[in-house]
Amino acid sequence: GENVEQHPSTLSVQEGDSAVIKCTYSDSASNYFPWYKQELGKRPQLIIDIRSNVGEKKDQRIAVTLNKTAKHFSLHITETQPEDSAVYFCAAGVSGGYQKVTFGTGTKLQVIP
Amino acid sequence: DTGVSQDPRHKITKRGQNVTFRCDPISEHNRLYWYRQTLGQGPEFLTYFQNEAQLEKSRLLSDRFSAERPKGSFSTLEIQRTEQGDSAMYLCASSRETSYPETQYFGPGTRLLVL
Numbered sequence: 342g343e344n345v346e347q348h349p350s351t352l353s354v355q356e357g358d359s360a361v362i363k364c365t366y367s368d369s370a371s372n373y374f375p376w377y378k379q380e381l382g383k384r385p386q387l388i389i390d391i392r393s394n395v396g397e398k399k400d401q402r403i404a405v406t407l408n409k410t411a412k413h414f415s416l417h418i419t420e421t422q423p424e425d426s427a428v429y430f431c432a433a434g435v436s437g438g439y440q441k442v443t444f445g446t447g448t449k450l451q452v453i454p
Numbered sequence: 455d456t457g458v459s460q461d462p463r464h465k466i467t468k469r470g471q472n473v474t475f476r477c478d479p480i481s482e483h484n485r486l487y488w489y490r491q492t493l494g495q496g497p498e499f500l501t502y503f504q505n506e507a508q509l510e511k512s513r514l515l516s517d518r519f520s521a522e523r524p525k526g527s528f529s530t531l532e533i534q535r536t537e538q539g540d541s542a543m544y545l546c547a548s549s550r551e552t553s554y555p556e557t558q559y560f561g562p563g564t565r566l567l568v569l
Contacts, residue, residue, distance in 0.1 A: 345496075377560075384458075384545070384560040385497065430496045439485055439504060440549065440556050444496025 343368040345433050347445030354421050355453050362448045364431035365413045373436035374407060374414050379447075380427045388429075389416070392436070421452045456480060458548050458561035466567045467536055474532045475564045479548030486529050487558060488521055489545040490514065497545055497560075503529060504551070536568045 344367040354360050366374075375390035391398045391405045391414065398405050402421075407414040414433075418425055428449050434442030459478045467473050479486050484505050489497035500519070501511045505526040515521075518536075523529040533540055543565050547558040 347496075375558075384562045386560070387557050390557075432496070436556060439502055439509065439551075440558060441499060441502070441510070444498070446494070447496055 343371060343433055343443040345431060345443050345445040347431050347448055349448060350446065351449045351451070353451045353453060356421060356423060358421055360416075360418045360421055360425070360450055360452075362416045362429055362431065362450070363413060364415070364433070364445050365411075366433035366443075367412065368433070369409075369412065370435060371433040373434055373440065373442065374405070375432050375442065376403075376405060376416050377430045377432065377444075378427045379430065385430060418450075421450075423452050423454050426450055426452045458546055458559050460544075460546050460561040460564050462564055463562060464565050464567075466569065468569050469536060469538060471536055472532065472534045473536055473566065474530055475544055475566075477529045477531070477546030477548075477561055479527070479529070479546070480550075480559060481527075483548035483550045483559075484526065485549045485551055485556075486523060487547040487549075488529070488531055489547065491543040491545055491563070492541075500531075500544075533566075536566075538568050541566055541568045 347364045372393040377385035379385045404417045428447045431445040432442040486503040488500040491497045503523040518534045543563045545563045546561040549558045
């Protein structure tokens with residue numbers, strides 16, 4: 342099955358700096374890579390996703406890049422704000438028929454005002 | 455609130471007892487997923503329903519676990535003879551088959567503590 346590794350497990354940045362979270366996956370059949378944000382005690386919420394036919398996707402301050410050859414993908418948050426503080430999960434899987442994804446172990450991001 | 459809802463939000467039970475959780479998906483969503491999340495980990499897939507049919511179960515779902523979605527709307531997850539290792543957050547997510555891209559919307563979860 343799919344195995345997703347996520348680094349770092351914790352990340353502290355100053356407000357306004359950029360944050361980068363990296364993930365690797367093992368199954369070359371994976372074609373869907375979502376990122377979820379989970380605030381303390383709340384549900385995971387999708388913030389951005391990318392499919393294997395695209396190398397990069399951007400939505401305002403958030404961008405995701407995908408390198409299928411190396412089987413890794415990354416989340417980039419620019420101009421971080423205190424409200425970006427949360428746990429971020431990457432996931433990888435197959436979207437088709439139904440969406441079965443495997444999640445990474447999470448990165449706790451702290452943005453210091 | 456028209457999002458995914460779960461009930462109860464918290465459950466404390468003694469080892470050996472049975473517990474049942476309920477998930478109400480977004481009304482037009484025909485796909486429903488159950489996940490388990492332990493502290494410091496990402497959600498782990500347990501099972502998937504398309505309408506009322508349970509189409510896949512993870513090996514994590516032992517014989518003590520059973521899930522149903524009798525009318526293709528709400529779903530229940532039952533754990534029989536609970537063990538301390540069952541303590542976790544149980545998350546439900548739903549999505550619509552015909553949407554592109556398909557997005558899974560998560561519920562708030564049921565936090566289970568087995569004493």
